[in-house]
Amino acid sequence: MLQTICGIGIFMICAQTIVHFRPKETYEKYLKLLVSVMVLIQLFLPVGSFLLGGGMEQALEKLGTFRNQMEQEMDEAARQAAETDEMLERMTLEEIRRRMEEQDGETAEEGEDTPENGEAAPEDVVIVGPIEIHRR
Numbered sequence: 001m002l003q004t005i006c007g008i009g010i011f012m013i014c015a016q017t018i019v020h021f022r023p024k025e026t027y028e029k030y031l032k033l034l035v036s037v038m039v040l041i042q043l044f045l046p047v048g049s050f051l052l053g054g055g056m057e058q059a060l061e062k063l064g065t066f067r068n069q070m071e072q073e074m075d076e077a078a079r080q081a082a083e084t085d086e087m088l089e090r091m092t093l094e095e096i097r098r099r100m101e102e103q104d105g106e107t108a109e110e111g112e113d114t115p116e117n118g119e120a121a122p123e124d125v126v127i128v129g130p131i132e133i134h135r136r
Helices: 002-020 025-052 055-110
Strands: none
Touching: 002 025
């Protein structure tokens, strides 16, 4: 495609040179018409060979390959996202357990809080509900 564009550019420069150095002004409109038709033919030849030739099959093959690569990458991204979600969930649960153990350690260090009348203090109850993790 780049070669076609370069060829057309060079042709247009040469054609403008010929139009500029025409023998008589009466030929100018005919030369411009001829140059325009030739440029259009040069533009449509690659497009026509692509559409009528094997270019469409090659494009379909490339699109199929691209689609397969995209599917593989999407599967890999989904797998990595699932692993990351699992790791985040484990880290969150470990953090909760660690904080609960720290809290239990602090209460054990303080000793048993018993009221002056000798009755046992009620137990502290910690309820941890399900954790929802949302990705952005």
